[in-house]
Amino acid sequence: MLLLQVNNSSANVSLVLFFGTIGMLALTIGLIVFIIFHQRKVIRYQMTLQKMEQEQQKMLLNASIRLQEEERQRIAADLHDDAGPLLATARLYLNENLVNLDKTSQLQSIYNAKQIIDDTIQLIRNISHSLMPPTLKNFGLESAVNDQFQKISSSGIINASCRFHDYKERLQTDNELIVFRVIQELINNILKHSNSSFIHLTQNTNGNKFYIRMHHDGKGITQADFERMNKSSAGLGLKNIQSRLKVLHGRIFFEKDSSQTYYKVTIELNREDNQ
């Protein structure tokens, strides 16, 4: 209306009307086009993220399957290469010809076969324990980790210690096994790659959160390394850790201590989800 009062002549009114309408329509169409393209861009970005996530899931699944296969092959090899020959030898001692031998030879053969069968029992027990540690099943995560650390420490190669500050309420048995496997994998990595002189594990809780922290003074990885290796085809063990923690809705952080002397790994779980 103001425009009208100022420019009262007919020509001006027509001009204002013409250019005003063109301008308004151009703005409106521009806005609509912008919104369409912006939304397409956002959707494309979201889909790319989703695809990346799916690819990572696929890699984790592949890693998990490969590890499972490796484990099966190891068990098969243990049974075939160790238990098989032992039992075959025992069978040789206990063949039909044994009845024709003299008493001393018979006793000797039975004694040898007994020895071999004892060895085989021990071997099968070891295989079984490596699959499911009895300490973990019967006494829980704290005892199993303590046991593991004692074994490592007693080897004399590395100083290993652990301390559980607040573990009165155990996690669910299945979840304890998963956490134990993650700890085993981390220890395995430290022993294999870090060249450190000590490993120290602590367990803590804070509200609803359950934490396990491991320190070592060797060569370690940071979160950026972990994420990079997770995306690449390397780092099968790390992928396995990631997929195991995913089951527990847990998280893992790799970092260098503020003093730049130690590497720290933190496993974070929700207590409510896992107890």
Place this chain on the structure above:
Amino acid sequence: MDFSVYIIYLAHLLPILIFAVFYTRNKNKLSFLIFFYCLYSFLNDFTRGFDLITNLLPDIPNKDFLLLSTFTIIEYILLSSYLYILLKTISLKRILLIFSIIFLIVAVGNLIIGYRSNSPEFDSVPIAVSSIILITGSITYFFESIQNPNITFIYSKPSFWVVVGIMIYFSGTFFLFLQYDNLSQQERVNFWIINMICFVLKNIFFSISFTLKPENQQTLNVDEYYFNKLE
């Protein structure tokens, strides 16, 4: 009758017919609101075009002004109700409500003053106010939509086409209606084509919206589309 009048009537009938054809897709309050708006708009133009009101109510003075002003108010109520339902943020709904009250005060005041003074003028001020509110409401709806993390193409929603129709029509006719009283008779005839084009576009967009399935019945084909593009 003039050729443009045929186009106007055709444009009036298009969304009404499309609504009837795709009735099963449009059994929701949003589609009904737009359908009622199209129907009312058609009846209003029909009444004015054939001067039915003079035959029905011969004693009422200033009938054309009365019809136009009432149309502006009802048009605003229907379209702003549509935007009100679409908006999700409570504070934005409240703002729209406040502006609607302001519009109603302006429009009813203009209607009473214009009717009493027996003025033959066009109701420019209420139309300008309603245009500004509806355009702003439409822009707000768009920005609210793009902030929504739902993965659906915005143009697959019926509401998108309705809002595009509202925006195109009201932004295109904004200056025309604002300056209508200052135009000569010849200029009015010349510039009326702007209204016609915008009106036809609006009704085409409304018709497109009636052909689309409502949002809650749509399948997400966007995943497939982009996954194919990304590979």
